[in-house]
Amino acid sequence: MKKFYITTPIYYVNARPHLGHLYTTTIADLIARFKRQRGFDVFFLTGTDEHGQKIEQAANKRNHPVKEHVDEVVAEYLDIFSRYGFSNDHWIRTTDDYHKEAVQELFRKANEAGYIYKGYYEGWFCVGCAEFKEEEEQGKAPFCPLHDREAERVSEESYFFKLSAFQEPLLKYYEEHPEFIKPESRRNEIINFVSSGLKDLSVSRVSVKWGIPVLDDPAHTIYVWFDALSNYITALGWGNKVRSGFDKYWPADLQLVGKDILRFHTVYWPAFLMAVGIELPKTVYAHGMWISGGRKISKELGNIIDPNILLKFFSRDYVRYFSAREMVFGLDGDFTYSALINRVNSDLAKGLGNLVSRTLKMVEKYCQSIIPSAPKAFTSPDASESWQKTAQALRDSTIELSKVFELEFNDYNFSRALEAVWEIISKVDKYISDSVPWNLAKDPSNKEHLDTVLYTSLEALRFITAMLAPIMPDSTLSIWLQMGLANKPNDINPESLIWGELPSGNKIGEVKALFPNLDKDKLMAEIEEEKKKMSDSNEVKPAENTSPITEVVAVTEPVIETAKEPIPELKPMINIDDFLKVDLRVAQVLEAERVPKADKLLRLVLDAGEENKRQILAGIAQYYTPEEMVGRKIIIVANLEPRKLRGFESQGMLLAASIGEAGKPVVAGFLEDVPNGARLK
Ligand code: MSP
Numbered sequence: 305m306k307k308f309y310i311t312t313p314i315y316y317v318n319a320r321p322h323l324g325h326l327y328t329t330t331i332a333d334l335i336a337r338f339k340r341q342r343g344f345d346v347f348f349l350t351g352t353d354e355h356g357q358k359i360e361q362a363a364n365k366r367n368h369p370v371k372e373h374v375d376e377v378v379a380e381y382l383d384i385f386s387r388y389g390f391s392n393d394h395w396i397r398t399t400d401d402y403h404k405e406a407v408q409e410l411f412r413k414a415n416e417a418g419y420i421y422k423g424y425y426e427g428w429f430c431v432g433c434a435e436f437k438e439e440e441e442q443g444k445a446p447f448c449p450l451h452d453r454e455a456e457r458v459s460e461e462s463y464f465f466k467l468s469a470f471q472e473p474l475l476k477y478y479e480e481h482p483e484f485i486k487p488e489s490r491r492n493e494i495i496n497f498v499s500s501g502l503k504d505l506s507v508s509r510v511s512v513k514w515g516i517p518v519l520d521d522p523a524h525t526i527y528v529w530f531d532a533l534s535n536y537i538t539a540l541g542w543g544n545k546v547r548s549g550f551d552k553y554w555p556a557d558l559q560l561v562g563k564d565i566l567r568f569h570t571v572y573w574p575a576f577l578m579a580v581g582i583e584l585p586k587t588v589y590a591h592g593m594w595i596s597g598g599r600k601i602s603k604e605l606g607n608i609i610d611p612n613i614l615l616k617f618f619s620r621d622y623v624r625y626f627s628a629r630e631m632v633f634g635l636d637g638d639f640t641y642s643a644l645i646n647r648v649n650s651d652l653a654k655g656l657g658n659l660v661s662r663t664l665k666m667v668e669k670y671c672q673s674i675i676p677s678a679p680k681a682f683t684s685p686d687a688s689e690s691w692q693k694t695a696q697a698l699r700d701s702t703i704e705l706s707k708v709f710e711l712e713f714n715d716y717n718f719s720r721a722l723e724a725v726w727e728i729i730s731k732v733d734k735y736i737s738d739s740v741p742w743n744l745a746k747d748p749s750n751k752e753h754l755d756t757v758l759y760t761s762l763e764a765l766r767f768i769t770a771m772l773a774p775i776m777p778d779s780t781l782s783i784w785l786q787m788g789l790a791n792k793p794n795d796i797n798p799e800s801l802i803w804g805e806l807p808s809g810n811k812i813g814e815v816k817a818l819f820p821n822l823d824k825d826k827l828m829a830e831i832e833e834e835k836k837k838m839s840d841s842n843e844v845k846p847a848e849n850t851s852p853i854t855e856v857v858a859v860t861e862p863v864i865e866t867a868k869e870p871i872p873e874l875k876p877m878i879n880i881d882d883f884l885k886v887d888l889r890v891a892q893v894l895e896a897e898r899v900p901k902a903d904k905l906l907r908l909v910l911d912a913g914e915e916n917k918r919q920i921l922a923g924i925a926q927y928y929t930p931e932e933m934v935g936r937k938i939i940i941v942a943n944l945e946p947r948k949l950r951g952f953e954s955q956g957m958l959l960a961a962s963i964g965e966a967g968k969p970v971v972a973g974f975l976e977d978v979p980n981g982a983r984l985k
Contacts, residue, residue, distance in 0.1 A: 308344040309553040310336055311536050313561050314353040314396060317377035318362035321384050322608035323594055323639060324562065324601050330627045331591065331718070332560050333390045337774035338713060340391075342797050347553045349539050350385075351396030352378050356528030358431050360514040370514050374399060384611050388620050389777070394547075396539040398516075398531055406543025407534045408519045410580060411507075411526055414465065419579040425462040425506040428455035432604055435529070436506065450564070451604050463508040463524060470575040471502045477574065477584065485570050486589045486716075487634045490563060494570050505572065533573045537582065556585035564600075566590040589716060592636035601639065609639055613834055617827060621776040622648050628718040628775055641831050645824045652779075655729050656768070657819035660783055662736065663761045664815045670745045675762060675788065676755035677808035691739065691753050695760040698735050699803050702728050702764045706798060709771050718775075725771055732764045762787065763806045770798040779818055788812040795929065887943040888959070888984035890974070891918065896933040898925055902950050908933060908958070912942060913981015921954040924969045939972050939984060 312328045315321065329350055336348040354374045363373035378397060385392075396403060414420050427436040432451030436458075440446050445454040478484060478495055485491035508524035509515065515525025534543075540554055541547035561569050569588045577584055593600045596607045614623055626644050629651065631637030667673060681692035682699065705724045712721035739757045744750040765787065773780040773793035780793045788810040891912035899905040899921065906925045910918045920940065924933075939959040946955045960969035 305343065305345045307553055308336075308339040308346045308558070309540075309556045310339075310346065310348050310558045311556055311560065312350040313565060314351040314398065314532055314535050315381065316356075316359065317352050317354050317374045317381070318358050319603035320377065320608075321381050321611055322601060322603060323611060323614070324608075325381075326384075326388065326611045326614075326623070327594060327627055327631075328560050328562060328591065329385065329390055329392075330388070330624055331633070333392070334624065334628060334718065334774050335558065335560075335716075336391055337777065337794065341770075341774055341794060342799060345552075346393070347540075347549060348392045349394055349396060349536065350390070350392045351394070351535060351539070352381060352398065353528070353532040353535075354378070354397055354399045355515040355525070355531055357509075357512045357514070360512065361431065363514075371399070384615075387615060388611070388623070394539055396535045398535060402544040402546035403535060403538045404516045406538035407516050407526055407531050409543035410534050410537075410576070411530065412519055413580040414576065415463075417579055417581075419466045419469065420463050420507065421466070423462060423464050424459065425464070426457075426459035427506075429458040430455045450600075450602075458511065460510050461524075462506040462510070463518065463521075464504045465507045465530070465576070465579070467502045467505040467572070467575055470578055471498055473578055474498050474502075474571065474574060477578075481584075483587050484574075484584065485566070486587055490566055490590045490634075494567065497567065498571060502571070529568055529572060530576065533568065533576060536573075536585070542582075555583045557587065559585050559588045561588060561590055562593060563590040564593065589634075591633055592631065594631070594639045595636050596639050600636075610835075610838060613831065613838060616834060617831055618644065618648070619778065621779045622652070625652065625722075625776055629722045631719070633716050633718050641828060642824070645822050645827060648819065649821055649824070651726060652819040653821040655726060656772075656779075657817070659729055659733055659736075659761075660765065660786065660818060661815060663732075663758070663765060664786055664812055666741055667758055667762065667812055668815060670741070670754060671758060673812050675806065675808050675810045675812065676759050678804050678806070679752065679756035679759050681756050681760070682804040689753075691756065694735065694739070695756050698731060698760055698764060701731055702767050703803060706767055706771060706801075710799060722775070725768055728764060728768055732761050732768075736761055759806065759808070763803060766806050767798065767801055767803075769793050770796045770801060782816070782818060786813045786815055791929070792927075884985070885943075886941060889913070889940055889942040890978045890980055890982040890984070891938055891940045891942075891956075892980050893933045893936050893938060899950050899952065905950065906933060907952055910938075910940065910956075911980045912940065912956075913979065918942075918955045919953065920956045920958060921949045921952055922958045922960075922969075924958070924960065924971065927969055928971065933971075936971070937973055937978060937980070 310332050312332045315325045332348060332350065336346050339346045352374070359374060360370055363370040366373060368376075382395065398404075398407075411420070425436075428439055428446050429436050430448040430451060430453075432448060432453070437446040437448060437455045445457065447454050475495065475498055478491065478498075482491070485494055505527075507527040507530045508518055509527065510523050510525075512525050512528075515528065516531050518524040518526060536556055536559065537550060537554060538544060539547055540550040542550045542554070559569060566588065573588075574584045594609070595601065596609060599605050599607060601608055622644065626647050630643060630647060667675065679692070679695065680687045681695040687693075687696070705728050708724040709721045712718075712724060736757065739753075741754055741757045744754040744757065765783070766789070769780045769783045769787070770793050773796070777794065784793045789807075889912050891910040893908050894911050894917065895909040897907050899907050902925075904923045904925050905921050906928065908920050908922055910920060912918050918940075940956040941959070942956050944957050946953050948954070959972045961972065962968070963970055
């Protein structure tokens with residue numbers, strides 16, 4: 305199986321998450337899902353960068369102990385990221401012990417290899433950027449436009465990394481690996497920067513206490529970028545025994561970063577790796593910035609877009625679609641709520657949503673909700689009626705445009721990939737309108753023609769839905785269910801779809817409105833009101849849900865229409881002793897299989913850290929395949945009385961969120977790695 309290792313930057317915890325952080329993670333999530341759908345063994349890493357002076361200062365400003373401060377911000381990140389349903393495989397925190405140990409090891413190795421020496425550093429330091437700035441005018445503090453302030457004069461003993469020694473090796477590497485820095489324009493920028501000369505880099509601070517100490521010289525803490533960049537390998541177990549996967553997943557296939565931090569990732573990072581003899585990542589891709597009010601959205605500039613507000617008014621699929629469609633990947637984009645509403649109304653409500661509902665409603669009305677059989681247009685060589693030719697032409701252009709989608713997506717041109725899908729949508733729309741099926745339905749002798757129109761439209765819809773699954777997991781799952789299809793669109797590789805294999809004779813599901821048209825004026829007024837209430841300040845607020853269990857539980861699978869879900873009534877109060885009677889444990893699924901003649905049940909064999917394996921039966925078979933459960937870490941009620949179901953003893957119960965009237969289960973899991981058998985309390 306081919307592997308794909310994808311990373312996002314790890315986010316500073318000096319303030320709350322905003323749209324910018326959400327954006328990189330959203331794009332990484334789209335790519336991770338796209339690759340998984342195509343059979344790759346994906347490892348998707350994200351997390352938080354928690355050391356350094358600016359974190360320390362943010363905590364001091366709030367009069368909070370630093371660790372308490374970072375824990376609070378991390379809880380907010382976990383809360384918001386889990387509500388967005390990101391499918392990351394691990395969440396790294398640079399305050400994790402395994403990471404700290406491995407960073408010290410990397411520093412030690414670079415030192416051992418002769419690339420680190422001790423000296424004195426004097427210079428202008430921008431705390432916001434956590435880097436020294438060039439002096440442009442002699443003796444005058446340089447001004448940092450990004451953080452709207454002057455840099456500070458700093459002089460201290462410091463360890464230095466011999467970055468200058470890597471100027472030639474880096475230039476050679478860029479030359480020989482044109483795919484290392486993308487897009488091309490950014491590559492040229494970096495080549496010019498490195499060609500103009502590299503100075504050695506100060507990689508320790510005595511003035512910063514909140515950091516990882518240098519082994520054998522603990523008065524020095526390791527420079528925050530040396531610490532942070534290492535996360536991409538420490539999370540895979542390099543330099544520690546807690547994590548694993550380095551041999552399997554390294555080198556990274558794609559490291560996504562904002563263009564603001566490209567230099568760190570394409571000059572410092574590869575130089576650190578070269579110093580200790582580790583292979584370099586294959587591609588570092590710099591995307592553009594979301595702009596608001598003419599400036600980059602940033603916590604320092606106070607013009608952030610709050611992900612909580614976004615999620616209150618828009619489903620996560622809307623935000624994902626907008627992120628992929630509106631911003632040309634690699635370039636900056638202006639964020640406005642108005643543009644988001646316009647996109648939803650034009651592309652989703654009028655475009656995709658309308659096509660789904662008009663097609664399915666016709667199947668309901670003209671075919672008693674049963675998918676018609678594959679028409680002669682696709683099964684017989686002598687289908688020569690003009691309406692059969694039209695259906696064949698639509699088939700051909702759908703297949704051709706799905707190839708365009710693949711090519712563009714693989715090149716990370718998300719907006720162009722989506723344009724290709726919307727071209728199919730408008731072709732199908734036109735095909736339906738031109739074929740006038742409501743007239744065909746008036747005369748039974750047109751049945752074959754009518755069935756051909758419906759089958760062709762449904763088949764195109766199947767292709768469209770499979771392609772869109774990584775971008776809009778919730779809505780595509782809903783379309784899939786409405787079409788009465790088995791499995792999940794996530795599990796279907798669009799490249800292996802064969803036209804004409806839409807199973808006929810299937811009954812379609814209940815047809816529901818997917819993307820209601822948004823009332824722009826009303827919504828804009830409500831958003832303004834909400835913004836006032838929440839005040840987009842940089843103040844860190846505690847996560848909405850701070851109970852110890854929910855903090856770490858991540859919803860990793862798509863949920864349909866989450867925003868509109870009514871909240872179930874609270875059960876009667878219990879006391880802590882009642883709660884402590886429930887023994888909740890972490891368990892890993894070792895084996896999974898369907899229970900014969902019970903279409904809702906999966907039999908799971910678990911490692912709950914005990915001597916013997918456990919077996920439980922879970923009513924999730926309609927939503928999870930056995931394959932996708934194997935390997936997952938889940939939460940079980942371990943002291944529930946065993947009971948027999950369908951001849952099997954169930955020794956516990958799995959925890960899952962229950963969604964909607966149908967009680968769709970979404971299995972609870974963890975963003976971080978946890979040992980089997982660990983107790984939840
Ligand atoms: N902690 C460092 C990164 C260390 S990686 C080893 C850092 N953190 S950050 O919190 O400032 O976030 C950086 C990333 O967030 C950017 O590179 C970018 O990916 C994303 N964004 C932050 N603001 C953004 C926009 N306004 N628009 C788009 N993405 C932005 O730098």
